Amino acid sequence: MIIVQDTTFYSGFLMLILAPELFNKLKDLGSAFHSGKVSKGALKKTEALLEEFDEEQLFGSNELDQTEPPTLLMDDVQFSYPEGFQLSHINFVAKPYEKIALIGATGSGKTTLLHILAGLVPHTNGSYLLGTIHLREIEASSWYDQMTLISQDGYLFAGTIAENISLGSKKKPTNEAVLNAATEAGIIEWIEQLPDGIHTLVGEGGRGLSGGERQRVFMARAFYKKPNVVFFDEPTTGLDLRTETMLQASLKKLSEQSTVIIVAHRLYTIREADRIYLLENGTIRASGTHETLWKEDDLYRIMITTQQGGTQA
Ligand SMILES: Nc1ncnc2c1ncn2[C@@H]1O[C@H](COP(=O)(O)OP(=O)(O)OP(=O)(O)O)[C@@H](O)[C@H]1O
Numbered sequence: 001m002i003i004v005q006d007t008t009f010y011s012g013f014l015m016l017i018l019a020p021e022l023f024n025k026l027k028d029l030g031s032a033f034h035s036g037k038v039s040k041g042a043l044k045k046t047e048a049l050l051e052e053f054d055e056e057q058l059f060g061s062n063e064l065d066q067t068e069p070p071t072l073l074m075d076d077v078q079f080s081y082p083e084g085f086q087l088s089h090i091n092f093v094a095k096p097y098e099k100i101a102l103i104g105a106t107g108s109g110k111t112t113l114l115h116i117l118a119g120l121v122p123h124t125n126g127s128y129l130l131g132t133i134h135l136r137e138i139e140a141s142s143w144y145d146q147m148t149l150i151s152q153d154g155y156l157f158a159g160t161i162a163e164n165i166s167l168g169s170k171k172k173p174t175n176e177a178v179l180n181a182a183t184e185a186g187i188i189e190w191i192e193q194l195p196d197g198i199h200t201l202v203g204e205g206g207r208g209l210s211g212g213e214r215q216r217v218f219m220a221r222a223f224y225k226k227p228n229v230v231f232f233d234e235p236t237t238g239l240d241l242r243t244e245t246m247l248q249a250s251l252k253k254l255s256e257q258s259t260v261i262i263v264a265h266r267l268y269t270i271r272e273a274d275r276i277y278l279l280e281n282g283t284i285r286a287s288g289t290h291e292t293l294w295k296e297d298d299l300y301r302i303m304i305t306t307q308q309g310g311t312q313a
């Protein structure tokens, strides 16, 4: 009462106007506190997950030679998802600069095997050597620095095309290097007709790109990084002939400077491979060149014949 009596109309009016400001700030403080608590909880969960991942010991501390691609050698490797699918008895080799195709029906385990080869998922039994060192004993960045994975459902980060192309490389990004990579990947004309060229924003909040366009950016990323080993999950459908031809040409160029391991669906890619691994229900049913498999494996013959509508390969 005393306060009210002593307050002039002017200061009372001012208090009434300012009160909501104060309460809004208090409310903001409340939600910031809540977000803080939630984030802290999320951080704890992430830490626990990372620790669990560490226990599986995907990597170690040995440096891997960077000068040329290591031979990738799997001996009787096994892997299973908790839900049930299993890869077993995987024997695999990719020598430096070879082009290897993984083929098989949908669900046969091609992408899973590609991810294990790339070191994204730890295998359970058997051994996986990069050169002479077990993957488990290699220092993670000395492997990741020399490989690129172009996945089926790759992710573009919110940012410019240039940032997305230079992502994952240790090189200092320059416009010139980005433009060179884009030229090598055959996408320079496409980039030039975008509103801001290589500075066009893509991803969240930016321009959405089609599957084919995204794959082209990923291809340019590979040319930018010049990795020793490229893992490529070839898109199953949805590319127009021009994009398709462009991707094939880029892939050919990439395979001259890197080992390429590719989950292949196109007959052209399959026939070009130095060696083909045919997967069936999580195991390798057969391996060899197109000519050998064509002669020796009836499933291979059926797959290839279906691919090209009944005529002989
Ligand atoms: N993260 C996962 N957790 C559990 N099961 C999975 C997971 N990813 C794939 N699978 C299962 O593993 C099996 C092999 O999947 P994978 O993706 O390796 O097949 P694919 O040969 O690449 O098939 P596609 O040709 O359709 O791409 C499938 O049965 C799939 O449902």
Ligand SMILES: [Mg+2]
Residues within 6 Å of the ligand: 110, 111, 112, 152, 233, 263
């Ligand atoms: Mg797949």
